[in-house]
Amino acid sequence: MSRVYNFSAGPAAVPVDVLKKAQQEMLEWHDSGMSVMEMSHRGKDFISIAEKAEADVRELMNVPENYKVLFLQGGATTQFSMVPMNLLRGKEKTCYVNTGAWSKKAIKEAKIHSNVHISASSESTNFTTIPAVDSWDVDQNAAYLHYTSNETIGGVEFHSIPDVGDIDLVADMSSNILSREFDVSKFGVIYAGGQKNMGPSGIALTIVRDDLIGNVKAGSPSMMDYKNHADAGSMFNTPATYSWYLMGLVFEWIKEQGGVSAIEAQNVRKAEKLYAAIDNSDFYANPVELTSRSRMNIPFTLANAELEGLFLSEAKSAGLVTLKGHRSVGGMRASIYNAMPEEGVDALISMMAEFERTKA
Known part of the structure; x- marks a missing residue:
């Protein structure tokens, strides 16, 4: 079994420790x-x-x-x-x-x-x-x-x-x-x-x-x-x-994990990392006004929309799934709720950088 990083908006990822306890x-x-x-x-x-x-x-x-x-x-x-x-x-x-x-x-x-x-x-x-x-x-x-x-x-x-x-x-x-x-x-x-x-x-x-x-x-x-x-x-x-x-x-x-305050601190770090990766690139973009951006659901587009299918395919190969944006918005969407570990966000950022390097 090889678990993926699931960026689904819902039903969404559940903490692995919770799944293990339920399994037991x-x-x-x-x-x-x-x-x-x-x-x-x-x-x-x-x-x-x-x-x-x-x-x-x-x-x-x-x-x-x-x-x-x-x-x-x-x-x-x-x-x-x-x-x-x-x-x-x-x-x-x-x-x-x-x-x-x-x-x-x-x-x-x-x-x-x-x-x-x-x-x-x-x-x-x-x-x-x-x-x-x-x-x-x-x-x-x-x-x-x-x-x-x-x-x-x-x-x-x-x-x-x-x-x-x-x-x-x-x-x-x-x-x-x-x-x-x-x-x-x-x-x-x-x-x-x-x-x-x-x-x-x-x-x-x-x-x-x-x-x-x-x-x-x-x-x-x-x-x-x-x-x-x-x-x-x-x-x-x-x-x-x-x-x-x-x-x-x-x-x-x-x-x-230390309660809601600790979870919030982690969520801030995850969101800041992903938004920085998007904002520091000419290849990706987020349409939301800075002060209104969600920590939980981060939509982004590619400069060349024709590459979206290939992006999703390569993301899946890297173990990063359910990144397709909602049909009413298009593009991509990463849902990074509490259960998404920072390593998952780091893996997505790394994949995005490599995709840009090879496709820009």
Whole structure:
């Protein structure tokens, strides 16, 4: 077996140490006599796994006591609907910031349930920038303001939490959760799909302030009510138990690395290296405004687009895979989430330099 460096935007690379531990525990978790995927979610063994995962993520993100931590199915896409269904609380208007493909998807779903006001948009720059917060048009009477903290396709990221006044702030952190430190207390809701920085697909982490629970829109399905999930400890129905378990192993791994601050320092180094390799070359280019560049997803183009196929082929031969850019953007994209080691970024930079040397 020869493992590659996987630059996929998601499902993405999982830390090797996590995979090894899951492998060791595949047939039998501790002395239970069974695999985690065979356990009843109501049994004491799985409940201990679930409780530890919640405790670890609360510690890693310094989650205040007046917030519920939910492990839900449906990924972040289901949260696009759950957020307005639970947070409207009799209001009709919601505010959204449009910074790319995932913002647009959230807006589309929110329009089913509310009167969406676009407080800011970078569509005019082809989503290569983030609008200055002081230019946003925020209606303080709206139910909440939603933004996507990192856009995987365009490669733009918020590097600070926007100050939007007293309105409740909601963030889709699917692609940069646990990659940098955030002050959870500044948000009403944070949600994130699992398959980028927390391990497997099939599960979403949702952090909700207590006072925002229990006001679901009349007529909503019971599965869309945060209160039902909070009251049942995220076991309102049978949860994605194995994904939950793997997510817990990732939380343990982050703690072993020194916590979120240590992970963030590594992410800064990785991103700076790769951006420097792109910026110091006439052969490669990144379209994103300097102050809006993502640490997690780095798109780049070749001066000669006709060489893209050959670049991908030679990258694959070098053990560097899933570098093709999203079809809506083109070019290349390197997703360098928490699980991507610095050696992987170094290997990509080395390959890029050799490709330029021989093809420029």
